[in-house]
Amino acid sequence: MSRMQVDRTITRAFELFGKRWTGPIVSVLTAGPAYFADLHGAIPGISERMLSNRLAELGARELTVREVDEGPPVRVFYRLTEAGTALEPTLRALSQWAETYLLEGDQ
Numbered sequence: 001m002s003r004m005q006v007d008r009t010i011t012r013a014f015e016l017f018g019k020r021w022t023g024p025i026v027s028v029l030t031a032g033p034a035y036f037a038d039l040h041g042a043i044p045g046i047s048e049r050m051l052s053n054r055l056a057e058l059g060a061r062e063l064t065v066r067e068v069d070e071g072p073p074v075r076v077f078y079r080l081t082e083a084g085t086a087l088e089p090t091l092r093a094l095s096q097w098a099e100t101y102l103l104e105g106d107q
Helices: 008-017 020-029 035-043 047-060 090-103
Strands: 064-069 073-080
Touching: 008 020, 008 064, 020 035, 020 073, 020 090, 035 047, 035 073, 047 064
Parallel strands: none
Antiparallel strands: 064 073
16 A cells, blocks of 8 residues: 655645634635624634734735724724635635535534
């Protein structure tokens, strides 16, 4: 038998998307730019601190951009970059897979 080994690109992808909340954040942003408070409200159970941390990480990976709306009042919003937007078909396919193969309430 040949020696099997995981693809390094898959490992890198899951290092990012295997973290809790990353997928839901990107998924919400596929609908368009969102203010921090709107993102927080769209993802039940996420703390503001965790949302802030994940958005910073996604920004560092160049998947999101943080922008300031000078207002008044001053508000911060986030949008996907080209690289982040390119994830939309993958997320849609993953959602369809989950709808078919994962029972509601599965952990």
